[in-house]
Amino acid sequence: MNPTMPLKVYNSLTRQKEVFQPINPPYVGMYVCGPTVSGESHLGHARPFITFDVVYRYLKFLGFKVRYVRNITDAGHFEEEGRDAEDKISKKAVLEKLEPMELVQKYTNLYHWAMSRFNNLPPSIEPTATGHIVEQIEMIKKIIADGYAYEANGSVYFDVEKYNTDFSKKGQPYGILSGRVLEDQIESTRELDNQDEKRNKSDFALWKNAPAEHIMRWQSPWGEGFPGWHIECSAMSTKYLGEEFDIHGGGMDLQFPHHECEIAQSTVCNHKMPARYWLHNNMITINGKKMGKSYNNQIKLTEMFTGTHPMLAQAYSPQTIRFFILQSHYRGTLDFSNEALQASEKALKRLWDAYEWVIAQQFADNSTAKDASLDANVVKLVGEFTEFMNDDLNTAKVLANMFELVSIINSIKDKHIQADALSSATVQLLQTQLKQFVEEVFGLKNERESDDGKLNGVLQLLIDIRKEAKSKKDFLTSDKIRNELAALGVQLKDEKDGGMSYSIS
Ligand SMILES: [Zn+2]
Numbered sequence: 001m002n003p004t005m006p007l008k009v010y011n012s013l014t015r016q017k018e019v020f021q022p023i024n025p026p027y028v029g030m031y032v033c034g035p036t037v038s039g040e041s042h043l044g045h046a047r048p049f050i051t052f053d054v055v056y057r058y059l060k061f062l063g064f065k066v067r068y069v070r071n072i073t074d075a076g077h078f079e080e081e082g083r084d085a086e087d088k089i090s091k092k093a094v095l096e097k098l099e100p101m102e103l104v105q106k107y108t109n110l111y112h113w114a115m116s117r118f119n120n121l122p123p124s125i126e127p128t129a130t131g132h133i134v135e136q137i138e139m140i141k142k143i144i145a146d147g148y149a150y151e152a153n154g155s156v157y158f159d160v161e162k163y164n165t166d167f168s169k170k171g172q173p174y175g176i177l178s179g180r181v182l183e184d185q186i187e188s189t190r191e192l193d194n195q196d197e198k199r200n201k202s203d204f205a206l207w208k209n210a211p212a213e214h215i216m217r218w219q220s221p222w223g224e225g226f227p228g229w230h231i232e233c234s235a236m237s238t239k240y241l242g243e244e245f246d247i248h249g250g251g252m253d254l255q256f257p258h259h260e261c262e263i264a265q266s267t268v269c270n271h272k273m274p275a276r277y278w279l280h281n282n283m284i285t286i287n288g289k290k291m292g293k294s295y296n297n298q299i300k301l302t303e304m305f306t307g308t309h310p311m312l313a314q315a316y317s318p319q320t321i322r323f324f325i326l327q328s329h330y331r332g333t334l335d336f337s338n339e340a341l342q343a344s345e346k347a348l349k350r351l352w353d354a355y356e357w358v359i360a361q362q363f364a365d366n367s368t369a370k371d372a373s374l375d376a377n378v379v380k381l382v383g384e385f386t387e388f389m390n391d392d393l394n395t396a397k398v399l400a401n402m403f404e405l406v407s408i409i410n411s412i413k414d415k416h417i418q419a420d421a422l423s424s425a426t427v428q429l430l431q432t433q434l435k436q437f438v439e440e441v442f443g444l445k446n447e448r449e450s451d452d453g454k455l456n457g458v459l460q461l462l463i464d465i466r467k468e469a470k471s472k473k474d475f476l477t478s479d480k481i482r483n484e485l486a487a488l489g490v491q492l493k494d495e496k497d498g499g500m501s502y503s504i505s
Helices: 043-061 088-095 100-117 130-145 160-168 182-188 229-241 252-270 301-306 318-326 338-360 372-390 395-413 424-441 451-471 475-487
Strands: 008-011 016-019 027-032 065-070 149-152 155-158 204-209 225-227 245-251 275-281 284-286 334-336 490-494 500-504
Touching: 008 275, 027 043, 027 229, 043 065, 043 245, 043 275, 043 284, 043 301, 043 318, 043 424, 065 229, 088 100, 100 301, 130 149, 130 155, 130 204, 130 225, 130 229, 130 252, 155 252, 160 182, 160 252, 204 229, 204 252, 225 229, 229 245, 229 252, 245 252, 252 275, 318 334, 318 338, 318 395, 334 338, 338 395, 338 424, 372 395, 372 424, 395 424, 451 475, 451 490, 475 490
Parallel strands: 027 065, 027 245, 245 275, 284 334
Antiparallel strands: 008 016, 149 155, 155 204, 204 225, 490 500
């Protein structure tokens, strides 16, 4: 183990692992693209938010003072500019007969609820697009003034070709992040509506003129309309993190066009590349297939937690999903299947059992390890936690080490290994490092201690009292417990083995 090995992260911009050097240590500014709250989050959304929660936690663990900004996209935007491009939020609001902001609130609440079930820490600032219309308009005005955007019929478009021509000379062509060259981008662009307004097919909207039926609209120098999607992240990251900040994160699917557009907009306005390190997590596939509306395999988080989706064999708890995501490196693909999730559920339980036992254990003082090689192995496995995290945040390798330690812990617990095999110092190191990495860095939360876990305990207690009452022929008490629970929606069921179980409706 080399304790001085610094943190390295894979920078999508340079396509290599780089030593992480913040602009202004110990301060770190991190911007992560947040959700579009026009619908419920699904399994695919869980990965970036859990991945960057661990990045946030680890940076704090290393002693950095992190400002973590994650936006909420609550103004209508075009997910892709095309025939079927709709302002997702206002269209759905009409369909569900809700005020747009009522819909935004509903899905924001659901999103926050899911994030807290995952035990994700709230970001330092969570700005909304609708709360920053002024900043977005100011930025667009600046881009027009510099000659990199133009107005057409009340909409404003970014002039990608002009940007590419000018900034290629400065070593920053359009496509620098995704590696796409402009010619390819134009060729792959479909015939889209409003194309006649644009000078070139690759130009993207900074501001859109709102048609009469469009509910979400704001006054601007170009008439009533609403901002394009990309400009909000440029405006909010600049406002809260400055013209140049340390980390910009998001899913790989955002590299192009979203992050490419952000780079172009911010560079024109601030004359510098907005972020130093661009981190992207890979996608989740489902049974080997890409997740998407067209495949009908987008499983909502509420469906994951309750098991109410035809593809699910059972409910999966938020912590099982968190653990499943941490079991692979964030840049690798991750394939969902019931078998994989069930294996994660079992493994997580095994980890908690060993963890709880070893943390609670008071070992006798022992200055010298009776088994020096085992002692050295434990020190090595624990020491590698930091080493693996410093190597581009390899949570998968840390967990592999934790499971080697689980085997050793279980052998001590079962007395196959004597407790004095390890020195007190090593035991203490094991206890503190496990606690820090399991709870602080990985953010795993013991669900047995959660409200669900407590409810389970209370119900078990009532079942025991009822059993006791029945055995004393106190049917008044036993019936009362059964009937009152039934009134609360809890059904008691006799099991074949003489025990009792319950179900909640
Ligand atoms: Zn963004």
